Amino acid sequence: MQILTEVAYNRHNFKIIKIIRVLNEDMMEKAGTGKKTYSAVWLSILLLCIFPFMGCKGGIKSYTRPSVQIETIRKVAVLPVENYTTEKFAHDKIRGIVIMELLSRGVDVIEPGEVMNTLRELRINRIDSLPLSDIQRLGEALNADALVTGSVGTYEIKRGMTVTYPEVSVHLMLLDSATGDIVWSVWHTTGGPDFWTRHFGAENATLEETSKKVVKEAIDTLF
Amino acid sequence: MSLMRRFLMVIMVFVMMAVAGCRSPQPTYHIRSDIDFSFYKRVAVMPLKNLSNDQSAGEIVRDVVMSELLASGLADVVVAGEVDGAIEKLGILSPTALSREQIKRMGDIMNVQALIIGSVDQYGTARTGQVSSPEVTITLLMADTDTGDIIWSITTTRGGASFMSSHFGTRSETMSETVLTVVREAIQTLAEY
Numbered sequence: 001m002q003i004l005t006e007v008a009y010n011r012h013n014f015k016i017i018k019i020i021r022v023l024n025e026d027m028m029e030k031a032g033t034g035k036k037t038y039s040a041v042w043l044s045i046l047l048l049c050i051f052p053f054m055g056c057k058g059g060i061k062s063y064t065r066p067s068v069q070i071e072t073i074r075k076v077a078v079l080p081v082e083n084y085t086t087e088k089f090a091h092d093k094i095r096g097i098v099i100m101e102l103l104s105r106g107v108d109v110i111e112p113g114e115v116m117n118t119l120r121e122l123r124i125n126r127i128d129s130l131p132l133s134d135i136q137r138l139g140e141a142l143n144a145d146a147l148v149t150g151s152v153g154t155y156e157i158k159r160g161m162t163v164t165y166p167e168v169s170v171h172l173m174l175l176d177s178a179t180g181d182i183v184w185s186v187w188h189t190t191g192g193p194d195f196w197t198r199h200f201g202a203e204n205a206t207l208e209e210t211s212k213k214v215v216k217e218a219i220d221t222l223f
Numbered sequence: 224m225s226l227m228r229r230f231l232m233v234i235m236v237f238v239m240m241a242v243a244g245c246r247s248p249q250p251t252y253h254i255r256s257d258i259d260f261s262f263y264k265r266v267a268v269m270p271l272k273n274l275s276n277d278q279s280a281g282e283i284v285r286d287v288v289m290s291e292l293l294a295s296g297l298a299d300v301v302v303a304g305e306v307d308g309a310i311e312k313l314g315i316l317s318p319t320a321l322s323r324e325q326i327k328r329m330g331d332i333m334n335v336q337a338l339i340i341g342s343v344d345q346y347g348t349a350r351t352g353q354v355s356s357p358e359v360t361i362t363l364l365m366a367d368t369d370t371g372d373i374i375w376s377i378t379t380t381r382g383g384a385s386f387m388s389s390h391f392g393t394r395s396e397t398m399s400e401t402v403l404t405v406v407r408e409a410i411q412t413l414a415e416y
Contacts, residue, residue: 039227039230061295061407062290063293063294063296082282084279084283085279126304126307128282128303129302129303129304129307130302130304131302131304131305131307131308132302132304132305135302135304151282153279153286153287153402154283154397154398154399158397158398165397167397167398167399169283169402171286171287171289171290173302175302180302180305181299181302182293182299182300182302185289185293185294185300186294187286187287187291187403189397189400191399192397192400
């Protein structure tokens, strides 16, 4: 290693030593043999690594009522999910995934057919806006600790100019069947064209895979 | 010029290009300075007026507003069914244009301290040349149910492809992500207050 210095005096007449360069002998050697191109290669690799991550979104934000112990909720009923998309059966598909996810985490889920029968028996038509009285009646009739309700905001393969990609967004809520309070709430989305798909034609996730991912990540915030 | 200096210059130009043209889409908002927001423990989100061409934009944005309000920990939110029930009970035809008296009565019925009212002004895809990108604009207001006064209002917008996305093909936002960001930005102004 070679240290090059320069002695100088500042305006208060203090002696200062400027370190001009600290050079490694190997570096000096390389600099003289045309290996500077390595730097360019490294820089390109660095930029290539940075680009795919640029534009990555922030994390998922959810709400869990502080006064409620989620572990005490053992039996839930998953109500039909509201569909705001143009895909005819998006809500049924998402509901199915929610049920599977809850079951896989050891939560007792009431059979969907029984839920539908009870809704008919109680003459509850509007699932998207259940008043407190209906929440309590449903909870009592189904003997469920909580009700899962929600909506699908987006469920489609978006077609851009040069790329197609899946996009799914869901809103899920857990309602306490005794008080009607929102115990847990999450709005989550996933999908979108990433760097690799846009530029290298990498295979995108399917709509089904994207749906499973969005529901799994949403329920991860609860159990 | 040494190779390293050339690299530095390229990086500098690159950063300047990326920053040039930044619009800084700061939301326009108003907060009543004489109000203590810790008082508002329980709020209701009214159905939002949909001024966009997307039929479900109002419901989608309403869900995000409810979820983000809860997630921010600012206030407890009443279930949508209770709100719709109260609207029906009072025979309100236009939930986005409430009179002072209606605001107070809604507050009494639902036992909430404030109502969130608003509209989805823009919800769609904007095309600029070969690039298409989501564009969302929302307006939210918070009305005190004791007095009927507007204590917070905000208009926020987001859209257009970013420099990095349109020129270098980095990951671009989806419509859902744009909605989430717009709502989060709006609620952040309350949280920061």
